[in-house]
Amino acid sequence: MFGPMLSRFPLARSQCARAVAVLWVCLAPFLCNVRAAVPPVQTVFVIVLENNNWAAIKGSSSAPYLNNVLLPQASYCEQYYNPPGLHPSEPNYIWLEAASNLGIVTNDDPAINHRATTNHLVALLRAAGVSWKSYQEDISGAYVPLTATNRYAPKHNPMVFFDDVTGTNNPADPYGRAHIRPYSELWTDLANHTVPRYCFITPNLCNDGHDNCPPGYNRIRQGDDWLATEIPKITNSPAYQNNGAIFIVWDEGLGSDGPIGLIVLSPLARGGGYFNNLHYTHSSFVRTMQDIFGVNQTYLADATNARDLFDLFTPFAVASAPQPAANAFQLEVTGVILGKTNLLQMSAALPAWTTIATNVLPVNALSNRFQFTDTFPTATANRFYRVLQLP
Numbered sequence: 001m002f003g004p005m006l007s008r009f010p011l012a013r014s015q016c017a018r019a020v021a022v023l024w025v026c027l028a029p030f031l032c033n034v035r036a037a038v039p040p041v042q043t044v045f046v047i048v049l050e051n052n053n054w055a056a057i058k059g060s061s062s063a064p065y066l067n068n069v070l071l072p073q074a075s076y077c078e079q080y081y082n083p084p085g086l087h088p089s090e091p092n093y094i095w096l097e098a099a100s101n102l103g104i105v106t107n108d109d110p111a112i113n114h115r116a117t118t119n120h121l122v123a124l125l126r127a128a129g130v131s132w133k134s135y136q137e138d139i140s141g142a143y144v145p146l147t148a149t150n151r152y153a154p155k156h157n158p159m160v161f162f163d164d165v166t167g168t169n170n171p172a173d174p175y176g177r178a179h180i181r182p183y184s185e186l187w188t189d190l191a192n193h194t195v196p197r198y199c200f201i202t203p204n205l206c207n208d209g210h211d212n213c214p215p216g217y218n219r220i221r222q223g224d225d226w227l228a229t230e231i232p233k234i235t236n237s238p239a240y241q242n243n244g245a246i247f248i249v250w251d252e253g254l255g256s257d258g259p260i261g262l263i264v265l266s267p268l269a270r271g272g273g274y275f276n277n278l279h280y281t282h283s284s285f286v287r288t289m290q291d292i293f294g295v296n297q298t299y300l301a302d303a304t305n306a307r308d309l310f311d312l313f314t315p316f317a318v319a320s321a322p323q324p325a326a327n328a329f330q331l332e333v334t335g336v337i338l339g340k341t342n343l344l345q346m347s348a349a350l351p352a353w354t355t356i357a358t359n360v361l362p363v364n365a366l367s368n369r370f371q372f373t374d375t376f377p378t379a380t381a382n383r384f385y386r387v388l389q390l391p
Helices: 064-073 089-098 121-128 174-179 185-191 219-235 282-292 301-305
Strands: 003-009 019-026 043-049 075-077 132-136 180-182 198-202 244-250 262-265 274-276 317-320 328-334 341-347 354-360 370-375 383-389
Touching: 043 089, 043 219, 064 219, 064 262, 089 121, 089 282, 121 132, 121 198, 121 282, 132 174, 132 185, 174 180, 180 185, 185 219, 219 244, 244 282, 282 301, 317 383, 328 341, 328 383, 341 370, 354 370
Parallel strands: 043 198, 043 244, 075 274, 132 180, 132 198
Antiparallel strands: 003 019, 019 383, 075 262, 244 262, 317 328, 328 370, 341 354, 341 383
């Protein structure tokens, strides 16, 4: 069997008219395993929405902004789930912070469900000197919001359940007050270039799609309207444009574990409507955050077992597949953006290249990968392959 040496070259959109993936096939009997590098994300904005299956969101006439504006420019998951059997909301928010529900199975306030552990994400960020804030709609910022106020609900703000954040349920705790802030302050922080590196954002119970609210009483449309108003404010900011990333995620499935939505917008993401069918859970989100911020010496709880989300960032690539014969080489191209034209080319003597196949996956394809088998004389010592993705 031939052993591939694989190189991946990210698309520099401002400089290249097309993306390139290259594979060198030689006779050496070894394989090189290549893992996607952690993208250099500088600022993360996490927006959590409520209680909807992805099938109810994608393609819905109640979500025109998400479907017509966000998805065509984003990367997203088709198989992202809340952890198995984990309901209601609060345990899922805790999982997004700790890769575990820490035994919490109710929506009770921190007075009942608070935890003393420091094994959670913002504790790791604090220890590493990485700035963070939880931006919550409908709080005043005058105290640590440990109980419901207006349309704010503690069950949607995981940080208030950790004693090291709240001073053990102390409304006046200085650290808690400094890090759990009104959502309106995000815009001040962005304008003053003082936004933290990790921003956890929860809209209120109307805007996150939890409650049916007037005038339309349409939970999906309420969340979509909020995104349409707020997302451009973030994407127009220097913090986003300087290698920022927005993660939009739903907390749990409705009547099931999902799939639920996870969408990534970033100058570093594949974008262009790229999606995958890899299996993810909230543990994948936590693992990804630990990797981005370099606090991954030990992964939290179930993040140890999770797949990260970096496929949403990695450019497309070509790799070897199981070989059908001694004088044939089967290639698998992954990460293809649907609807784009891909030219598979071969070279036996660089720099000359010959196109040996053209592939266009339809925009409604269920997979973003394809395979091709190339046959060649057994005496061939070296062979180079590349895939060009046309604009």
